[in-house]
Amino acid sequence: MLAARAGAKEVISCEKETLVAEAAREIIERNGFNNKIRVVSKDLESVELGKDLSEKADLLVSEIIDNGLLGERVIPLIKYAKKKLLKRDALIVPGQVAARGALVGANSALRKYQIDSVCGFDLSPFRRFYPPTVPMGKISVEEHILSDPVDLLHLDFQSGPVTEQGRRLMEIAVREDGRAAGLLQWIRLRFDHDLILENHPGAPSKTWSPVCHLFPEPVPVKKGDLFHISVEFDDEHLYIEPKGVAGKT
Numbered sequence: 001m002l003a004a005r006a007g008a009k010e011v012i013s014c015e016k017e018t019l020v021a022e023a024a025r026e027i028i029e030r031n032g033f034n035n036k037i038r039v040v041s042k043d044l045e046s047v048e049l050g051k052d053l054s055e056k057a058d059l060l061v062s063e064i065i066d067n068g069l070l071g072e073r074v075i076p077l078i079k080y081a082k083k084k085l086l087k088r089d090a091l092i093v094p095g096q097v098a099a100r101g102a103l104v105g106a107n108s109a110l111r112k113y114q115i116d117s118v119c120g121f122d123l124s125p126f127r128r129f130y131p132p133t134v135p136m137g138k139i140s141v142e143e144h145i146l147s148d149p150v151d152l153l154h155l156d157f158q159s160g161p162v163t164e165q166g167r168r169l170m171e172i173a174v175r176e177d178g179r180a181a182g183l184l185q186w187i188r189l190r191f192d193h194d195l196i197l198e199n200h201p202g203a204p205s206k207t208w209s210p211v212c213h214l215f216p217e218p219v220p221v222k223k224g225d226l227f228h229i230s231v232e233f234d235d236e237h238l239y240i241e242p243k244g245v246a247g248k249t
């Protein structure tokens with residue numbers, strides 16, 4: 001509706017869930033955009049040029065980003081749209097997306113996953129059943145963030161080739177002594193040159209909340225250490241693995 005209101009000649013809205021698509025049609029009608037917006041109720045990857053879309057589009061606006069960035073399959077979906085449905089110079093919004101991260105110490109939001117000792121019994125073998133990523137509520141940044149933030153993954157949908165997998169090793173500068181329980185991850189979306197949304201844990205945000213990639217066990221760190229991690233992604237997940245701590249920065 002924003003695109004239609006801003007003057008787009010024709011808007012095709014793609015929604016795979018039938019009930020959501022029905023509600024979207026109702027909303028479009030209520031707001032008087034029936035003659036400009038058409039809802040195609042199918043999976044984007046089965047939308048066909050010449051059938052669902054009369055010509056390739058000039059603009060793609062999407063929100064298929066979850067808290068962990070990749071879980072709603074944004075990479076393959078944008079790749080499909082670029083290949084089949086968009087003009088070569090089409091504008092993509094958001095055009096660049098990133099996963100950002102920082103080391104996080106043990107805190108109340110993570111306590112329920114820290115089941116080493118209960119009533120004096122060592123239950124640490126249950127650690128192997130931890131989910132690899134867990135949702136994080138609000139935490140105090142000053143108290144719990146142990147490192148500088150880093151870009152874990154940066155995807156340029158607008159200008160770059162859309163890659164569906166990759167792996168790299170990186171180092172993170174530790175700035176507080178503590179025990180790193182995992183890597184806190186949040187997202188940054190660039191909508192245009194000036195407009196950026198980043199749900200850093202310290203930022204007031206009503207939208208996505210950060211997630212935490214739990215380490216198999218907490219790693220003691222000291223200010224000045226370099227913490228090594230492996231960052232791997234496929235078309236749906238980001239995998240973080242701690243690789244140890246090296247000397248002073």
Ligand SMILES: C[S@@+](CC[C@H](N)C(=O)[O-])C[C@H]1O[C@@H](n2cnc3c(N)ncnc32)[C@H](O)[C@@H]1O
Pocket residue numbers: 014015016017020042043044045063064065072077
């Ligand atoms: C995160 S929601 C968007 C919410 C909306 N932008 C808002 O702010 O209220 C993503 C929507 O995209 C739809 N969706 C996800 N993957 C899709 C796909 N492959 N094809 C079509 N629709 C899809 C989901 O059903 C869901 O309704």
